Amino acid sequence: MTQPLRVFITGTAGFIGFHLARLLLDEGHTVHGYDGITDYYDVRLKQRRHALLREYPAFTATEAMLEDAAALEAATRAAQPDVIVHLAAQAGVRYSLENPRAYIDANLVGTFHVLEVARALRPRHLLMASTSSVYGANTELPFGEERKTDTPLTLYAATKKANEAMAHAYAHLHGVPTTLFRFFTVYGPWGRPDMALFKFTRGILEGTPIDIYNHGEMYRDFTYVDDLVRAIRLLIDAVPSAPSERHAASGWQPLQGDTLSPVAPWRVVNIGNSDTVRLLDFVEAIEAELGKPAIRNFLPMQSGDVPATWADCSLLKRLTGYAPQTPFREGVARFVRWYREYHGV
Numbered sequence: 001m002t003q004p005l006r007v008f009i010t011g012t013a014g015f016i017g018f019h020l021a022r023l024l025l026d027e028g029h030t031v032h033g034y035d036g037i038t039d040y041y042d043v044r045l046k047q048r049r050h051a052l053l054r055e056y057p058a059f060t061a062t063e064a065m066l067e068d069a070a071a072l073e074a075a076t077r078a079a080q081p082d083v084i085v086h087l088a089a090q091a092g093v094r095y096s097l098e099n100p101r102a103y104i105d106a107n108l109v110g111t112f113h114v115l116e117v118a119r120a121l122r123p124r125h126l127l128m129a130s131t132s133s134v135y136g137a138n139t140e141l142p143f144g145e146e147r148k149t150d151t152p153l154t155l156y157a158a159t160k161k162a163n164e165a166m167a168h169a170y171a172h173l174h175g176v177p178t179t180l181f182r183f184f185t186v187y188g189p190w191g192r193p194d195m196a197l198f199k200f201t202r203g204i205l206e207g208t209p210i211d212i213y214n215h216g217e218m219y220r221d222f223t224y225v226d227d228l229v230r231a232i233r234l235l236i237d238a239v240p241s242a243p244s245e246r247h248a249a250s251g252w253q254p255l256q257g258d259t260l261s262p263v264a265p266w267r268v269v270n271i272g273n274s275d276t277v278r279l280l281d282f283v284e285a286i287e288a289e290l291g292k293p294a295i296r297n298f299l300p301m302q303s304g305d306v307p308a309t310w311a312d313c314s315l316l317k318r319l320t321g322y323a324p325q326t327p328f329r330e331g332v333a334r335f336v337r338w339y340r341e342y343h344g345v
């Protein structure tokens with residue numbers, strides 16, 4: 001194993017933060033989690049995730065909001081992290097039409113506070129979540145990182161695009177190496193109850209209709225959570241170099257397709273399954289696994305939604321030698337097993 005790291009993760013009671021913390025703890029690292037345990041969805045699920053993490057002696061946590069700058073400062077100062085992974089956010093595409101302020105508070109103000117603590121503590125690497133939603137109105141697939149991201153369709157996507165830009169400015173000004181990830185519809189055990197897989201599984205088991213947007217003519221690059229956190233783990237070690245280091249290294253050559261900034265130790269990387277799955281095929285996979293048909297309630301396209309996503313993960317592969325590849329049927333089967341066990345159904 002490499003040297004044990006002290007890792008500070010925001011969002012450890014959340015879906016992805018929980019899985020990442022578990023992976024790092026299993027590898028022998030120390031993790032301090034920070035989570036506001038908001039009631040955007042069932043807080044018991046968040047508390048269960050945190051309770052499981054607390055079984056590791058190397059896990060400690062602060063339960064506070066990102067907007068609480070003093071609490072965040074105190075927690076990071078005490079943790080003295082080598083690495084900060086900022087995953088806490090107000091997530092969800094459609095909820096941003098209902099409660100836009102939550103996205104301003106958590107994603108803009110909260111991320112600003114994370115950038116400020118990183119500036120003060122100077123970890124060796126700061127990594128932060130962005131989203132495939134930043135590709136907005138792009139229709140040319142797959143999405144490579146170089147595609148334009150100037151046409152967000154929701155305030156959610158706009159705040160995440162702003163996070164990428166804020167992080168770039170801080171990396172340029174203050175020199176903390178920073179990596180942004182663009183996630184593609186992450187799913188799996190301990191997943192978010194507002195997302196399609198969770199809602200569809202619940203509806204099918206309860207015999208209630210499931211809402212299928214755009215009459216099922218939707219495509220998503222569904223990314224299995226274990227693959228995603230494996231990619232994050234590998235990216236922790238792929239620290240973006242500063243422009244001065246590049247100039248000093250003789251014969252330095254950029255990686256093909258790298259997004260490394262010419263003026264900052266900053267890059268952005270897609271993490272997806274490099275596959276695009278038709279929503280109706282996804283529904284059929286859930287039905288097959290549950291052995292029960294869904295009652296389909298076909299609805300029109302929801303405002304702010306994008307019809308298709310598909311990640312080009314060549315850069316991730318070049319940086320880490322790894323790219324996610326769990327077939328969606330296998331990932332769905334693992335989720336359904338977890339769902340039944342968790343709910344005792």
Ligand SMILES: Cc1cn([C@H]2C[C@H](O)[C@@H](COP(=O)(O)OP(=O)(O)O[C@H]3O[C@H](CO)[C@@H](O)[C@H](O)[C@H]3O)O2)c(=O)[nH]c1=O
Nearest residue numbers: 091092093131132133183184185194195196211212213218
């Ligand atoms: C919740 C729900 C979703 N859908 C459709 C919309 C999408 O085509 C597909 C998957 O929806 P979701 O599971 O909500 O995921 P998606 O809209 O891609 O958004 C997710 O993935 C994004 C990209 O990583 C994240 O930034 C978001 O936080 C996350 O919620 O299913 C339905 O047809 N009915 C539903 O009730």
